[in-house]
Amino acid sequence: MNWLPRSWRQLWSTLDGRLYHFLIDVRPWIGWFAVGTMVFTFGLVFWWVPLEDVQGYPQKIFYIHVPSAWLAYASFAFVFAASVLYLWQRSRLWDIFARCAAEIGFLFTTLTLVTGMLWGRPIWGAFWTWDARLTTTLILWFIYGGYLLLRAFARPGVDVGRIAAAVGIIGFLDVPIIHMSVVWWRTLHPTPVVMIMDDPGGGLPASMLVTLLVSLSSFTLVFVYFLIQRVWQERTAENLELLETILDRTERGVKVKGEVP
């Protein structure tokens, strides 16, 4: 943004670079830590946490489902933040962040839907009900899908990052309204089609709460690791492309402006 003093913008762009290199430095640590906590989480889920009285084994999927849902929504917020930063800074890094967060968000949204359905079959007697939260998550999945398709179908030569950023921002603003409208749609309706059980989150015993919290942290670590890894891949791929162009041109004796970070 041009209204910012020049020194501020420079500070920001150095921060971009610093942030990136810091993330690359801590990446292996985060990776191994994520593996460790994940193993620990599954240990807790399968051997430590007591069986729920009413639901039995199916309830255990809850420890995967809830973290997935949290990350699905968190990555959408991440896409939003990275999109805003990209439009503001026009720094390639934020564009890459937005795209990678969307990919991983799509993955976790899918996981949320699948685990939800697997749980719903034994407990509700159906894979799917048009419950407000399920419906919103399904719509979120479509929004993510559309966002990724948009990037995949970009016309060559078009700066798709900017367009995708606009779509990412609009999508994020729309999600709360979609959720509200879907809740109204369900609750104002004269005849609810399916009886919906109380959410299993209410009044959790301490052991379950601990397991859930551990699971949430380990999934978040995995998310962070995936994100850094993907951003690194994309960034490396882009740098390679730039290098190729430069090599190609230096061979033909043309000087090119451009730097390899």
Place this chain on the structure above:
Amino acid sequence: MSGPAPALAILAKDLRLELRRVESLATMAVFAGLVILIFAFVGDPTPADLARIGPGALWASILFAGALGFERWFAEEERNAALHGLLLAPVDREILFLGKWAGATLFLLGLEALLVPAAATLFRLDLGGAWGSFAILLPVVTVGYAALGTFFAAVASRTTASQLLLPVLLFPLSVPLLLAGIEGGQALAAGQGGEFWDWLGLAVAFDVLFGTVCTVAFGTVIEE
């Protein structure tokens, strides 16, 4: 800001272009009619079901026909790169968007003037005295849908699969409007005034928010 005059120029130009090819509006109307027909096949409705399905069939037909229309109306600007002519003019991007948005709204309203009586007859929708309220809901939902539709037609035009992508991007984000249209209509049919006003309020809020956001973001999307 360059004032609204250029937006009116774009609107007048779009109207003229559409009237030069009435076939395309007619085809959209036929297509929308077919969507309504298909809804009659859904669930083998009894007379009581008909009125319940009616608003949904009507809005679904508007939704689908709209997606076809937005793509075409924006494609006018792609032929001979006319969009560059617009971008070249001393007119702010926001004003350009307002012009295209107004055109899309008018075309959709024209389409609805055909579809509403058709759906009302075929699905025996009788809102009685509530038609007046429906006449408020209809344009409110249409204005919002036209804003999103015009914006995403511009987005999709920057891809190699615009016809394919437009509905994929547009429909999920239009869910609140679709629900407001359907549920608001059903509330009127069931004589539940309070619910109707809730849905109308939602649609108005949606229009204000996304009308503004799309207008502002349009420049980001069409610039090279």
Place this chain on the structure above:
Amino acid sequence: MTFTLDPGELLVVAGPNGAGKTTLVRTLARLSRPTGGTIRLGGEDWLKAAAERQREVGLLSHATFLYDRLTALENLEFYARLYRLTGPGRRIRQALEAAGALDLADRRAGTLSRGQAQRVSMARAILHEPRLLLLDEPHAGLDPHSVRRLNDVLADLRTAGRAILFTTHDLARVPESATRFLILVEGRVVDAGRRDEARDGLERRYERAVAWIGET
């Protein structure tokens, strides 16, 4: 690259495909945002100037920017309203006349031949009397007769004091009225000079510049 363009000058920017001619023109017309550098128009920072100042540039490219289902006249009327011109009728007539397209006024743009459409498009580009006229490969797809007509129009405009920038990859068709040239390869100026100094040598200098780069 650095260059200036004064009123009454016709600068030819020549270069092979991919040299950055179109990018240059689009950037000057503010259709694309450059990643760096500055452009000044009449002393003011052009990249930060208000949208209103767009009326100081006109652009003719190989795309006509015309609506096929409107007549030439209706197209120009639309652009006149877009530019909020005063006395649009008179301006349109003048522009059509200057571009040699008066006889085409009532024809639908979609029915025009390539050369005719380009003339109408020329009228569109000069309708608002821009100080700076940009032409991006305007000869593409034109027959020799149409090329000559277009070059005549350019000569008139130049004499009338407009600054004109003209890009091409085909030096045989460069307008006689050109005052300066600039050879662009892969985004860099590799040769430049006054047109009259290189009256016959221009094509050879172009060949040499392009060959040095290893392009065909």
